[in-house]
Amino acid sequence: MFMKKIPSIIIAVLIVAAGIIVGRILSSGNNDAESNPPRAAKPLPVTSVVNSEVSRQIEMTGRVRALEKIELYAEVSGVFLDAARPFREGSVFRKGETLLRIDDRVYRNSVQSAKSSFLNQLTLLLPDLMIDFPDEAHRWKSYIDAFRIGLPVRPLPEPFSDRLRQYIAARDIYATYYDIKSMEETLEKYRLRAPFDGMVTDSEVNPGMLVRNGQRIGEFAAPDRFELAASAGIGEVTYLHEGQEVRLVSDVLEEALTGRIARVNQAVDSDTQTVGVYIEFSDPRVKDGMYMTAVLDSEVPGAVRLPRSLLQQGERIYALQDSTMILLDIDPVVVEGMDAIVRGIADSTVLLAEPVEGVYPGMPVSPGMLKFQPSFR
Template identity: 35%
Template sequence: MLRKIILSVLGVALIIGAFIFANYLIDNKHKPKPVIPKVVKTVLVDTVKNTTIPIVIAANGNLTALQRVELYSEVQGLFKTGSKLFKPGQKFNRGETLIRIDASEYYASVQSAKSDLYNSIAAIMPDLRLDFPEVFQKWQTYLNGFDLNKTTPKLPEISGEKENYFITGRGIVSAFYNVKNLEQRLTKYRIIAPFSGILTEALVTEGTLVRNGQKLGEFINPSIYEMEVAVSKSFADVLKVGESVTLTSLDNTKTYEGKVSRVNGSIDATTQTITAYIAVEHSDLKEGMYLEANLNAEKVENAIEIDRNLLLDTQEIYVIKDSLLDVIAVRPAHFSNTSVVLRDVPNGTIILRKPVPGAYAGMHVKAASNSDKTSDSIQ
């Protein structure tokens, strides 16, 4: 009996507790939800002020010597020691001997041919005295001035048809040109510096047997260099010879002034670019040095330049109107790696200076105050 009473009391208590808990849940359901405060982002802004923007084309390349000679041998022989070593870095003045190849054997054959020419002319002198006394003296003067140790002088001018037949028939003219041909080849045993410069490559050393057609080295003029750059074909009509160009070293520590020396007349069909050549002179420059060039191509009137990340894919930019973001259509005039030039954006328009993550039209924003030095006019 007692057990039934206890169970009844517990049942009633459970029902009363459930009723109280249900009322508690109902009361909490009608409580107002907390209001989440609206976040207003502070953004960096600029005020548009249109002006003239110069278009600067960025390009880069390596320096090469404007005057360069690849040295090849046209004859065969032993490389003889000269007054200066034939080594990379060795300087030579214009007219100095770069390479001397032993020509003693060939020189003897040249002297033999010159002696034969002299003897041939001397053999016809008695006949000239008898048959052509009027031309005898000029040939006698030629013989008197003939020196085997000097370059063979030009033959006297033949004045008449009979004299021409006589001289040609004796083989004098053919012997003369044979000697001149040998003398011309003899000069190839000695390579002369065509300008003052420096050796950048030496592939042979003194005592080496040099063969015909063998490359011997490279010789450059280190006072003036040239850089080849590829520029978009859209600037083909604005690149002009003589335009000044600022060249910057890779570490941006030094700048050099160059000029456009040549512009290629054709466009590369593969890359659709045109090649321009920039000449530059400076004692610090070396061949192979990598430089960046800024070429002044043209000027865009009534334009501004902004960060390229501010331009949307839809050719629009964000502007601020009554603390809300909005978008306006723009006309890009030029793209660079980091910026874009826009035409005809209305003066006084307030635009973003830096991109805002998650930005959208209608977003509430607050322009940073001027005291923070974050707002300024853009041009």
């Protein structure tokens, strides 16, 4: 009899214990409900659009190069000689001054010998002219009298008839004359003159060195006229035009310089998808090979600036239409840091002003859920 009562007692204890546990759970749930009451729905931050001209900066970085720079090569062979100043890096020369000389004594003697032979030809021609062309002989006599072997050969007298021209040509006068003019041109190559005001930026020869035809001698450049070869994105070409003024900045210069766009290449670099922009400027503080950044202030008409974080897939944005959230297609012009400049949004369009978690296309929105912020411009 006693053994039959034990299971009944155990069952009663379990029922009481279960009741206590359930009571505590319900009590805990009520306390949580009291301490965390239901939250009200967070208002959606929205704003309207006002299109206008949006100011933006186009930055282009590139390397500076001298606008006037030439590489010098020897066109004749001989021993290298300095001119009035040594041909060394940093040496300054004015336009027309002799940069360097190559010993021309042997070749100059050959030219003098050819001129002497030519004078002999002309002297032998004169008696025949006096007999066959007495009216023309005096002009050729004056030419011979003024002939100087040490001076460049002057142009021959122009014959007044085809018969006289053929008469002179038959005696090889013209052939000899042009041979000597060619020799004189070659003689000039033994002395290199500065084509513009500038300085030697590279020298590869020393006095007494034998240079050969085609050998590189050095480099000569203007010290204050430069060109910045920069690159711009394809989408920025529309805002770049020849003659536009730009600011040039560098870490090594305390103040910005001013330059102008000289050329804009229309060909696209297939590797970088950029186009070349060439900016000319003058400043003695700049050095060939420096890196600089060109900054162009431009206006984007019919556009609006908004936070970059609002863009969806780069080309869409949340907008309110008939109390419903939609994804609106836009035309992104450029992304600058945390902002984006876009077009294609009508004035007064209501946009989501801040990223909000949980928003989705087709989401119904009541007027009470909206919190208006200053318009995007």
